[in-house]
Amino acid sequence: MAVSAHHHVVLFPYMSKGHIIPLLQFGRLLLRHHRKEPTISFTVTVFTTPKNQPFISDFLSDAPEIKVISLPFPENITGIPPGVESTDKLPSMSLYVPFTRATKLLQPFFEETLKNLPQVSFMVSDGFLWWTSESAAKFKIPRLVFYGINSYASAVVISTFQHKLFTEPEIKSDTEPVTVPNFPWIHVKKCDLDHVLTDPKQSGPAHELFVDQMISTTTSHGFLVNSFYELESAFVDNNNNHSGRPKSWCVGPLCLTDPPKSKSAKPAWIHWLDRKREEGRPVLYVAFGTQAEISDKQLKELALGLEDSKVNFLWVTRKDVEETIGEGFNDRIRESGMIVRDWVDQWEILSHESVKGFLSHCGWNSAQESICVGVPLLAWPMMADQPLNAKMVVEEIKVGVRVETEDGSVKGFVTREELSRKVKELMEGKTGKTARKNVKEYSKMAKAALVEGTGSSWKNLDLLLKELCKSKEPNGAYKLSD
């Protein structure tokens, strides 16, 4: 089967760095696919809002052919400070619902712009932007939905939801392990799942938003998944075994599509990592993505736990740690630790030879980046899909160690003693050693998944493109060109 030559693809990520980054990487992957498979070529247009555009343009500086269009972000939304257009700038993630609901006001601008663009072969839009499926239907554009989560997390969520696992009968305990019906070897706690899935009332603004997102998902052409088959085959197969459910297409790891970095102008933290390499000291990288909320009390305990562990660490955080902990901390850790408050190139840090462990909240991008570079994880999940990602990483593929909270709940307190013990376990202990060995294997599989012609993700993308990029009959039906 041949496909007609040139296609226009629209990408519409949710306004959160953890959602924007992988979709931009997907845009790059499309261009790269064309370079390897010249029979099919793409124009890619990314939709966003003005305050997100500089980040996107900078991220795509190696791919100027990807066009970025900004739509005006709605003003005067109750609770959302003026000028906030991305979740990492929200004063609290409790504003997720009004922030996300506000995006619906972009719909008329989006549709007006679509009218004036070249015909779109398919669109990939974020599952949080449920209303984009209405726009896709109006313009007869096949929509792929992207949630940024892996197949393990979505399979567990679907099973929990379908079996009303925590709601019928209602399970009151936050920390009682319950067997997941489709996967009897997995036990989840109520606190591992988002409140919308476990709330017996099944009502309220968060629930209504979730329902809208689910409905728009079921009417989509398929799921685009930032993962690779070999990592979680049982869960991919399970997700694709439900008749009537859109097919999941694993096309990742998308982080492997990042361009090689230029060697000029190394930032200070890379110089610091170079020095640690010369000293022969392994480094723990510490970072919690772009929207984690850590109390001052917890931040202090974290800092003291890192200090107690005596392990060298590079910690990227938006907070002023010394201000929270009190004078003297920076002096005490001067030799063993470095704290960075800038935006960093996380991939460059994780790829550095000195980095031998990653204390992470297990946002799916971070976790997968760590797997790809072969660095084991110390999992400290905090919200959203992170508890499930942590379970997957520690229990399923065994590439990490888990930090436990005092009361066993996800949002519970982690003591300095626990943290220090687990840091040492990851960096020097037996479980850490096994995780290190396992993660190297998955790292090889990750790279193999994208190899032209033979990789599972390469083949999936090729099939998907062939399916979506058929030329259209005037009545909107698809026709194969030959």
Ligand SMILES: O=c1ccn([C@@H]2O[C@H](COP(=O)(O)OP(=O)(O)O[C@H]3O[C@H](CO)[C@@H](O)[C@H](O)[C@H]3O)[C@@H](O)[C@H]2O)c(=O)[nH]1
């Ligand atoms: O200074 C920084 C900070 C972050 N990153 C990158 O930003 C992304 C962060 O994504 P992720 O690790 O997934 O964390 P979050 O920002 O917390 O991601 C949100 O989105 C993810 C994908 O849906 C979910 O898995 C998370 O739970 C959710 O919090 C990663 O690619 C990082 O490499 C940088 O490059 N430099």
